[in-house]
Amino acid sequence: MARWSKWRLITALGVMTVALIAAMLSPSATAAADAKSSPLRDAATVTVPPGVTAGVAVFDRQTGTFTEQLNPTMQFRSASLVKLLIALDYLYNRDPADEIPASDRAQLNTMLRSSDDGAASDFWVRNGGGAIVTRMSRLLKLSDTNPPPAGQEGMWGYTTMSAADTVKIYRYVLDEAATPVRDLIMGNLRQSTRCSTTDLFDQHFGIAGAFDRPWAVKQGWSGFGGRENGTCRPATSARSGNAPTVNVTDPALHTSGTVGAGDRSIVAVFTLHPTGTPYGKAYTDLGRLTRSLTVPGSVRPAGTWFGTWSSGVNVRPSASTNPDALLQLPAGVEVLVGCQKEGQTVSVPPYTNQWWAYLPQYGGYVTNIYISSPDNQLPGVPVCGEQ
Template sequence: MRRLHAAVAALLLVGVTAGSAAADARAQRPPQAAAAAVQVPAGVTAGAAVFDRQTGTFTEQLNTSARFRSASVVKLLLALDFLWNRGPDYTVPAADRALLEKMLRGSDDDAADHYWSTYGGSAIINRMVSRLGLSDTAPPPTEYAGYWGYTALSARDTVTIYRYLLDSAPGPVRDFVMDNLRKSTRCASDHFDQHFGIAGAFEKPWAVKQGWSGSSYPEGTCGAGGAAATASSAPAPGPAAAASVDLTRPALHSTGTVGAGDRYVVAVLTLHPVGTSYGKAYTDIGRLTRSLNVPGAARPTGWWYGTWSDHVNVRPNPSTANARITQLPAGVEVLIGCQKRGEEVEVPPYTNDWWAYLPQYGGWISNIYVSSPDNRIPDVKDC
């Protein structure tokens, strides 16, 4: 274990904890054909479904009825409940439009608190279960009635929610919700990077509503500035609640649509071992989602590599002189499009003047933080 010395830390604005730069080196080209089965990383519990709206069939199903705590995916139901029976000519009031946009694009928790407390809390879930014919969805346990993120949800119910939204909801409701999901921001309101899963596995067009929850996710550092935040959590659940839906293990969910005309509805719900870092969970749900059978969906090209160190800055150019665009979740796997020489970076005993371009971030990181044994990553093309 090495530590970044103070001078370099000040120069690069990265965290002090570090791992071996050569450890756990992985480079895999993006799949050119869909995998035969869902690849679930070790230790991960998952439910997944892919529904092709064009053929009316599922192309992927894994534990589709398994219940997970919804985390922020329940915000879809909060929005639909508020918009229910508003009529084809309904115009969302400006105050609600602002709240709903923050909730759907940036997964804002304060907005969710408002709709939960104002419109009946658990009664919202009961209404939407009846309206949409959901099979596995249920309100939070009685002792946690105030925690909307403890709503139970399954992959198949998530598909049902999106199918209603796309195929049955009034046009203005469909357009309002889906347009906001298409404008999902990389940095959520709580400074967590929310472009994992679907947003990383497929090229646009996509629309996503993500969810994350767990004490293992102590710090959100996404964005060019601002204070770090802690992932939403709640008091430790009692044994009765835990027996119904796991409220303990860190959750990370990716849901939405992929392809022109929102052809595919994709739902990936995951739980990770207690103590799993956000970067590790982010990487694992990314690998799982990339393995899904989504025929014809456009996948990003490049090379997937692990990173090391905390708070690695993504820069607009291959130089530390530029203000950062954002910071990576610690240890996350990233897609590298190409590499070139830039400013020399020093993390004793290493120096490196090669930088990797991350197309999904629109910026650069020093190769010194890429888990590769060489300064120049062997199989990545030059820019």
């Protein structure tokens, strides 16, 4: 279906001209962009934790090749990754500079930054539900993306997607979409919030936890329960949203986006976890998988990864229980420790400890009691200020 506005047509013609010239000058580069001709690292070197089913694709935009592919065309329920298609469909025949009402812009922002389900549901109903997926699949030439099945048309999270198709979506946004559309979508993904607005889940997993900025991410999760199981404190959330959490047998956790200066690498990782897997374990398993990938242009954060135990563990602005907590860790999640320092002595029988771990990705401290290590002071971790 052709829905071209004047500005969109002009932009597309310009992109087509540039692409044609590039192909004439360097045909080998065009061939290299085909997944079938791209060099791949041995998939066995990708760390897939036991029990996890994964689909992975990492595309280096600088060389036009995939550096990782593991089950790249396997279909998964998309969870919130379909929000990329919902946004693209809404923006397709509109100029973001002057054709978006303020209320719609606000919903696009919270849907993309904070995975707001209420905004997604509103756009889904207004713009034809599954027809959104059909239109965008045709436009972007997606092979593994389908609307929700019959009888579940309203469950946009049941849209099927693959890692390979997700790479195509980002390549379209970065290389073909009109500049205002690209800037709106990528600008919001660069401002991804730690806490989702709908169920208060910590969405700083996968790409956001494995690599230093610059990155832009859109995350997805499904099957871990509703708002009552969220790990972020309510004060950090803008609003609750109103769409139901999809409860399914196999919990899903996905990370997608770009990594590196100039959005050099596109990363898409889809995962399914055994029934009953806690959110913190899935969070940790996805993090380990993502950190094992070859991602050109990425910078790994400094620090040491440790497991944690217990639930409701508070991250605090200083090494003390007195200040209000910033938020709580997902139960049992693995965390990056940058340094440690002595602070208020904490007693959680049978343990007593005055050492606190600084978590740079959270911007706060947790008592070392809840870090999985046998000694009060963490081995191999410098004292803060003495690195």
